[in-house]
Amino acid sequence: MSNPTSPPLPGQPHVARHGDLLQVEQVSLEALAREHGTPLFVYSKQWMLDALAAYQRGFEGRDALVCYAMKANSSLGILRVFAKAGCGFDIVSGGELARVLAVGAEPSKIIFSGVGKTRGEMRQALAAGIGCFNVESEEELDVLNEVAVAEGQRAKVSIRINPNVDPKTHPYISTGLKGNKFGIAHDRALHAYRHAASLPGLQVVGIDCHIGSQITEASPYLDALERVLDLVEAIEAAGIALHHIDFGGGLGIDYNGDTPPAADALWKQLLARIDARGFGGRKLIIEPGRSMVGNAGVCVTEVLYTKPGEDKNFCIVDAAMNDLPRPAMYQAFHRIVPVSARGQGEAQTYDVVGPVCESGDWIGRDRLLNVRSGDLLAVLSAGAYCMSMASNYNTRNRAAEVLVSGDRATLIRRRETFEDQLRNELAGSD
Numbered sequence: 310m311s312n313p314t315s316p317p318l319p320g321q322p323h324v325a326r327h328g329d330l331l332q333v334e335q336v337s338l339e340a341l342a343r344e345h346g347t348p349l350f351v352y353s354k355q356w357m358l359d360a361l362a363a364y365q366r367g368f369e370g371r372d373a374l375v376c377y378a379m380k381a382n383s384s385l386g387i388l389r390v391f392a393k394a395g396c397g398f399d400i401v402s403g404g405e406l407a408r409v410l411a412v413g414a415e416p417s418k419i420i421f422s423g424v425g426k427t428r429g430e431m432r433q434a435l436a437a438g439i440g441c442f443n444v445e446s447e448e449e450l451d452v453l454n455e456v457a458v459a460e461g462q463r464a465k466v467s468i469r470i471n472p473n474v475d476p477k478t479h480p481y482i483s484t485g486l487k488g489n490k491f492g493i494a495h496d497r498a499l500h501a502y503r504h505a506a507s508l509p510g511l512q513v514v515g516i517d518c519h520i521g522s523q524i525t526e527a528s529p530y531l532d533a534l535e536r537v538l539d540l541v542e543a544i545e546a547a548g549i550a551l552h553h554i555d556f557g558g559g560l561g562i563d564y565n566g567d568t569p570p571a572a573d574a575l576w577k578q579l580l581a582r583i584d585a586r587g588f589g590g591r592k593l594i595i596e597p598g599r600s601m602v603g604n605a606g607v608c609v610t611e612v613l614y615t616k617p618g619e620d621k622n623f624c625i626v627d628a629a630m631n632d633l634p635r636p637a638m639y640q641a642f643h644r645i646v647p648v649s650a651r652g653q654g655e656a657q658t659y660d661v662v663g664p665v666c667e668s669g670d671w672i673g674r675d676r677l678l679n680v681r682s683g684d685l686l687a688v689l690s691a692g693a694y695c696m697s698m699a700s701n702y703n704t705r706n707r708a709a710e711v712l713v714s715g716d717r718a719t720l721i722r723r724r725e726t727f728e729d730q731l732r733n734e735l736a737g738s739d
């Protein structure tokens with residue numbers, strides 16, 4: 310294949326234009342759309358491996374475990390890449406546990422987060438032999454204890470602390486402030502640890518926090534770090550040993566000129582503080598999601614209609630809020646670029662919208678595009694929190710997914726069919 314004639318797209322070094330056409334690594338998006346139809350998610354394997362490598366560089370020489378927060382993208386083909394690379398996984402449901410076990414993840418490298426674990430999920434995770442439960446409330450400690458005792462096991466636990474720091478991100482994705490449902494308040498932590506240590510079905514192994522998502526500055530991490538280490542000191546002074554410290558995930562990606570610190574640079578800075586406070590030898594865990602897959606993926610969609618309006622022009626595409634829920638959910642921004650640079654005529658400003666019957670079904674607003682019906686667009690930064698949040702709203706089939714590695718493209722999810730959708734439904738009878 311030819312060398313790129315244009316530099317890679319911002320934040321996505323493995324997406325570039327070769328001649329007129331956009332490619333992911335060495336594979337043309339137009340060719341993939343022709344073969345698999347649209348909407349179509351396409352991921353660069355190299356981007357994911359590079360993202361993981363940045364964390365691994367940051368932790369070189371340390372006892373550290375990267376647990377990919379798989380809710381960002383839980384497709385089996387994505388999980389397999391990380392499992393083969395030796396990653397652990399951060400799961401938030403029994404369904405996610407079933408998925409990672411299906412790709413051969415090592416159970417001891419699985420940690421289970423989430424505020425609402427059911428007894429059934431606890432039993433499932435104990436039976437699998439996961440590495441740690443990240444417990445988020447005092448009641449959950451009691452329930453997990455009961456379940457573990459009934460199963461004749463001791464559950465390894467870490468308590469999720471809410472450090473009450475502002476991650477300076479969108480309120481819906483900030484999780485470490487007092488008003489959030491997540492974690493146990495900083496000033497209840499010692500009490501909760503004493504309680505956990507007294508329960509026969511639990512074995513305290515660590516402490517964790519996760520302050521939010523799409524964080525683009527180091528300072529919230531540094532603030533949370535100091536608060537967590539203060540607690541580690543207090544908990545250990547009370548005679549409860551903490552084997553590991555888990556700092557969660559949350560590092561942002563470049564969606565629209567965002568400039569988050571690089572993973573290795575961030576961790577160099579954090580490790581300097583950890584060392585200075587004497588915790589350099591402690592086992593460290595992190596739970597990155599978005600920063601492991603977000604800019605690996607694009608969503609290719611076809612323009613169905615352009616519709617001029619008095620106030621606005623609309624570009625109606627075949628991807629919608631059920632495929633790309635982030636704009637509707639968080640007013641999130643995704644760059645949108647034409648797959649072919651061959652556009653004829655004049656660029657106009659459009660709202661790019663999907664076919665779903667909701668005014669909230671928009672993908673991008675006020676975008677200058679030179680398009681007409683039948684053209685393909687690529688919605689960028691679509692690797693995280695898109696397919697994993699996709700739904701069947703409006704009885705739309707969920708998209709297909711392709712994983713690209715070099716010049717090879719592998720279908721990792723077939724496009725859903727109406728038969729798939731109707732499989733479990735019963736219309737009933739009179």
Ligand SMILES: *Cc1c(COP(=O)(O)O)cnc(C)c1O
Pocket residue numbers: 378380381399422423519521522523557558559560596597598599600
């Ligand atoms: C969602 C989540 C993560 C990952 O967050 P990202 O912003 O995608 O890195 C990590 N830990 C927990 C507990 C989460 O809920």
